[in-house]
Amino acid sequence: MQQYIIRRSLLNFFVIFLVATMVFGALRIDSSTIISNRAASCVADVGGADPEECRNIAKSELGLHSSIPSQYWNFLRDTVQLDLGESFYTKNSVLTDIKQRALPSVELGLLQLVVALAIALPIGIISAIRQDTWIDYILRFVAIFFLGIPVFIIAIAVITLTSQFAEGSFLADWLGPHNTGWVEIWENPYQNLKLVTGAALVGGLGTGAVIMRFLRSQMLEVMRQDYVRTAWAKGLRERVVIIRHALKNALIPVLTVVGLLLGSIVSGNVILETIYNIEGIGFYVVFSAAQFDFPVMQGIVLVVAMLLVFVNLLVDVAYGWLDPRIRYS
Amino acid sequence: MQQEQAVPSIAVPAAEYALRKRPNALQNVLKFTRRKPLGAIGFAMIIFLFAMTLGTPQLEFGVPELPHRPFGVELGQPWMSRYEEEEQFKSITTGRLAQNNSPTIDNWLGTDSSGRDNWSRIVWGARRSLFLAVWALAIATAVGTFIGVVTGYFRGWLDTVAQRLMDALQSFPPLLTLILILTIAPFTSSPSLVVAAFALGFVGIPQVQRIVRGVVLSTREQQYVEAARVIGATDTRTMRYYILPNIMASIIVIFSTGLGVVILAEAAIAFLVPNVLPSEGASWGLMLDQADNEGIGDHPWPAVASAGAIALAVLGFNLAGDALRDVLDPRLRVG
Secondary structure (H helix, E strand, O other): OOOHHHHHHHHHHHHHHHHHHHHHHHHHHHHHHHHHHHHHHHHHHOOOHHHHHHHHHHHHHHOOOOOHHHHHHHHHHHOOOOOOEOOOOOOOOOHHHHHHHHHHHHHHHHHHHHHHHHHHHOOOHHHHHHOOHHHHHHHHHHHHHHHOOOOOHHHHHHHHHHHHOOOHHHHHHOOOOOOOOOOOOOOOHHHHHHHHHHHHOOOHHHHHHHHHHHHHHHHHHHHOOOOHHHHHOOOOOHHHHHHHHHHHHHHHHHHHHHHHHHHHHHHEEEEHHHHHHOOOOOHHHHHHHHHOOOHHHHHHHHHHHHHHHHHHHHHHHHHHOOOOOOOOO | HHHHHHHHHHHHHHHHHHHHOOHHHHHHHHHHHHHHHHHHHHHHHHHHHHHHOOEEEEEEEEEOEOOOOOEEEEEEEEOOOOOOOOEEEEEOOOOOOOOOOOOOOOOOEEEOOOOEEHHHHHHHHHHHHHHHHHHHHHHHEEEHHHHHHHHHOOHHHHHHHHHHHHHHHHHHHHHHHHHHHHHOOOOOOOOOOOHHHHHHHHHHHHHHHHHHHHHHHHHHOOOOHHHHHHOOOHHHHHHHHHHHHHHHHHHHHHHHHHHHHHHHHHHHHHHOOHOOOOOOOOOOHHHHHHHHHHHOOHHHHHHHHHHHHHHHHHHHHHHHHHHHHHHHHHEEEEE
16 A cells, blocks of 8 residues: 555656656747747837847746756756746746635635535435436436536526626626635635635536536446345335445445546636636636746646646545555556 | 247348348437437437538638638538628618627528628538537547557556656646647647647547547457467557457547537637637637627627537537447446
């Protein structure tokens, strides 16, 4: 077990090294655009400055004046020392910026998962124990519907409908986007929840549909197991059989899926964060990509990769802990 | 008694026997519809979508170019569109541009802010969305399957290295990768749809590879693969003639579900960062973005048309993909 964790961790660091190399390479394939952008703004600022000089200044500001191998070496050295550089745009340290924006993303992700589970657990169970009845068909169709309709279309529809037909009311206030900027939960919990509830509900529908379908198929499999039949034969009540014997075992694989989803939700809620003006990681990625903000893009990719690989490891370890039949190799 | 029963079955002519054994295509379709009604609805939607892209082929050949020359033959105006892509309508009474009209007999889904017919633009846009998706998926499945089969078959250090590489690729936020490729790629002096297709395909490679590798890992332990090895088949031959045909079902499933994902991804990028995508021709995502900027509440019709098209397309591919997976390859079932 210990060996397994150590080996996986080492492999994870190799993966992160690969990610770092790739993102470094990708950003240096074509840096002429960003250099000429910077140079143009320099020429405009100074007025009548030598364009070539401006290019050189821009290059040294961007850290692009040295050779590629030495840039690469510097980049790796700084990364190992947890120095991700400064944003070209905000001039803050990238790590500070990411820390600041991690919280909204994590909060939105967790809330979205809570919504998803609140929907998925009861619906998945009902749909499985009443398999092939009309209620199962309806629930499954609703799930496929929310899985199939893109999240940004649901979000736009919800925002438009509430602002159109319930303007200024409770609904529009809680389900629509706000332009007030981020408020920490310990400063003003009410305002904070108002910012994320709409996004969490809309995102939770789609995620909930994924979890519900998975839970249903797991439940169906578990319900056919011998120990569940034994539980029925003992004359236990339906509630006890379903919850204590079937659900407990069906939940193990579901939990791993939830864990994997959490990683991608926290790092990849670009669409919801943009539509709902939540200044999280995803929002920041798109914003910095539009500005060619190299250090920020490098930093976010590295942090997200780190998060994903270690969440994956955690999920695998948790899986073995919950289900001792799993062997590591 | 038993002998009497056995006689007719021998006496049946071979042709008739074959006919009874293999139901014809129509019977297959009917059976599928009965077993998977939702899947059949999905397929109907997909067929309708592809019918939208059809147009009279022009006598112009050349390098494939999206959106109107997807396979080297220039396609004319789609049969289902009623008007030209950029044709603008004028109001009969006032003589001004018919901006943001509600549906009429002439404009089934109303007009947009430039007075263009929404229905026709949806039909023109179908060509762009669908062929972009087909090209992207073709790239992703071809490369992903190749890597997946080779690594899954040989395993060992090659597999380990490739797996880590795919892990690394997958831990990039997909939208960031797309934006990166679309903006900084050296081959884009101006963004082109072919590059967009390449970018979308590239993002899909690790996902395809992962699934294919998993299926190959279980297939290579089958007895017929072992038998092939025993009779001295080379590695290439084993992969080509024994493994590949047997994972074809999985690949078809990946392809059909992937199309929906790519259409969705293209629409999402067009909506979030419209300037990185080329604006050649009508596009569902760009239509929705434009409608959103101009205020959906005031002029709902362009938004309803484009959002409806995206949602129905994705829904159709999901429904069909689900049903296909259940029928062709229950191994991949998730829920």
